[in-house]
Amino acid sequence: MPSNELHYMSAWELSGLIRNREVSPVDVVEACLARIEATEPTLNSFITLIPEQARAAARRAEQEIGRGNYRGPLHGIPVGLKDLFHTAGVRTTSGTRIYDTFIPAEDCTVATKFSEAGAILLGKLNMHPLAFGPTGENADYGHMHNPWNPERITGGSSGGSGSATAAGQCTITMGSDTGGSVRIPAALCGITGLKPTYGRVSRAGLTPLSWCLDHPGPMVRTVEDAALTMNVIAGPDPRDHVTVNVPVPDYTAALTGDVRGLRIGVVREFFEEPIDPQVADLVQGAISVLGELGAEIVEVSLPLFEYAQPISNAILSAEATAAHRDILLSDGDKLYPQVRDRLEEGLFITASEYLRAQQARQVFCQQVAGLLQNVDLLAGPVEPVTAPVILERRIDIGGESIPAVPLLTKYTRVYNITGSPAISVPCGFADDGLPAALHLAGRNFDEHTVIRAAYAYQQATDWHTRRPPL
Numbered sequence: 001m002p003s004n005e006l007h008y009m010s011a012w013e014l015s016g017l018i019r020n021r022e023v024s025p026v027d028v029v030e031a032c033l034a035r036i037e038a039t040e041p042t043l044n045s046f047i048t049l050i051p052e053q054a055r056a057a058a059r060r061a062e063q064e065i066g067r068g069n070y071r072g073p074l075h076g077i078p079v080g081l082k083d084l085f086h087t088a089g090v091r092t093t094s095g096t097r098i099y100d101t102f103i104p105a106e107d108c109t110v111a112t113k114f115s116e117a118g119a120i121l122l123g124k125l126n127m128h129p130l131a132f133g134p135t136g137e138n139a140d141y142g143h144m145h146n147p148w149n150p151e152r153i154t155g156g157s158s159g160g161s162g163s164a165t166a167a168g169q170c171t172i173t174m175g176s177d178t179g180g181s182v183r184i185p186a187a188l189c190g191i192t193g194l195k196p197t198y199g200r201v202s203r204a205g206l207t208p209l210s211w212c213l214d215h216p217g218p219m220v221r222t223v224e225d226a227a228l229t230m231n232v233i234a235g236p237d238p239r240d241h242v243t244v245n246v247p248v249p250d251y252t253a254a255l256t257g258d259v260r261g262l263r264i265g266v267v268r269e270f271f272e273e274p275i276d277p278q279v280a281d282l283v284q285g286a287i288s289v290l291g292e293l294g295a296e297i298v299e300v301s302l303p304l305f306e307y308a309q310p311i312s313n314a315i316l317s318a319e320a321t322a323a324h325r326d327i328l329l330s331d332g333d334k335l336y337p338q339v340r341d342r343l344e345e346g347l348f349i350t351a352s353e354y355l356r357a358q359q360a361r362q363v364f365c366q367q368v369a370g371l372l373q374n375v376d377l378l379a380g381p382v383e384p385v386t387a388p389v390i391l392e393r394r395i396d397i398g399g400e401s402i403p404a405v406p407l408l409t410k411y412t413r414v415y416n417i418t419g420s421p422a423i424s425v426p427c428g429f430a431d432d433g434l435p436a437a438l439h440l441a442g443r444n445f446d447e448h449t450v451i452r453a454a455y456a457y458q459q460a461t462d463w464h465t466r467r468p469p470l
């Protein structure tokens with residue numbers, strides 16, 4: 001099989017070919033490395049590449065499979081990790097030169113699970129410094145560039161994961177999501193990004209931003225690959241006390257294509273906010289497709305939606321500053337100015353303000369849980385706009401100029417507050433040639449239903465097959 005076909009194949013497709021020894025992991029890794037070499041000068045997706053280690057791992061995988069020791073669907077599959085996932089012997093910068101020489105002594109739990117599954121690490125992916133921003137800027141290692149238009153942002157903070165996946169540099173990538181950092185770049189780069197339930201995937205060995213809002217999650221080109229990845233990374237971990245010992249299903253069983261009997265609630269308030277008309281039309285069209293496939297579509301109301309941003313801001317600011325207070329005090333002058341400013345804001349969050357935000361969060365969670373008693377999923381946009389220009393600080397919608405950070409996170413933060421599983425799935429392109437995305441969220445620990453609906457929509461459309469013109 002020509003190598004130029006391999007870098008864009010899904011793990012779902014590649015796994016069968018590798019298992020049957022029709023394709024070698026060596027060929028797959030070489031195809032991805034060639035794609036990285038061709039596109040990395042434009043995209044800047046990676047901070048650290050480990051090509052020789054990847055080639056050696058691919059040869060070992062080829063030998064193991066040749067001896068009949070096939071480990072499962074991710075054996076021989078190339079992966080990339082956002083550069084806050086600790087990796088033994090490979091530097092982990094967390095997106096800042098302050099940690100440029102930090103080399104962890106052990107793998108994070110997610111990296112360990114990938115390794116045990118036989119996946120092959122290609123390198124560490126670029127990110128917004130300390131994961132504290134939704135745009136994908138990085139003055140230390142270079143800004144990330146959207147494969148659909150390199151003058152536009154990838155979104156953040158997992159911007160390198162978004163661009164690497166969309167451009168075919170890597171089959172599976174991992175991001176972390178504290179206010180939308182998996183789903184925002186997934187939406188803006190035209191891929192699938194899943195934020196699992198809080199406590200479903202271990203955070204052990206990840207550089208923290210907010211201990212009660214951080215969620216690791218897969219960023220992939222197809223919903224099938226999200227399911228395969230979750231089968232590997234989900235589950236309790238004694239190294240992370242917030243992981244929950246609940247049964248982990250076979251997520252591939254959700255890939256039925258059938259949404260009959262599902263009730264999907266469309267949150268009215270999501271469309272009452274400033275939103276680009278083309279994006280709104282694409283998202284509403286995607287919801288209509290789910291209705292045509294047999295789901296019952298109903299309108300629901302989330303009156304507390306307007307409080308999602310202030311609740312999240314208070315909690316995130318206080319916890320991020322607590323996590324990074326030492327480097328703020330010792331090396332604040334070396335931090336990216338926008339990140340430093342946000343960390344300094346956290347110094348002024350009082351204990352009473354933090355506690356009030358946590359109390360408000362409980363009320364907010366109760367309202368969302370109440371909606372999900374009557375519907376199976378909540379639907380809406382991931383982003384109100386397509387990818388803005390890099391370093392654009394304010395974005396115009398209908399003549400209204402809105403700061404970029406609250407605009408890009410206004411829909412995604414809702415499900416970090418609740419901890420709910422939520423997925424971004426591409427649902428079309430605006431006239432500027434940039435992708436838009438459908439947002440689906442479900443009950444806690446019910447990723448199965450989220451994946452089921454996302455897959456059904458994906459199979460009824462072809463947006464996931466589109467490739468950026470690199």
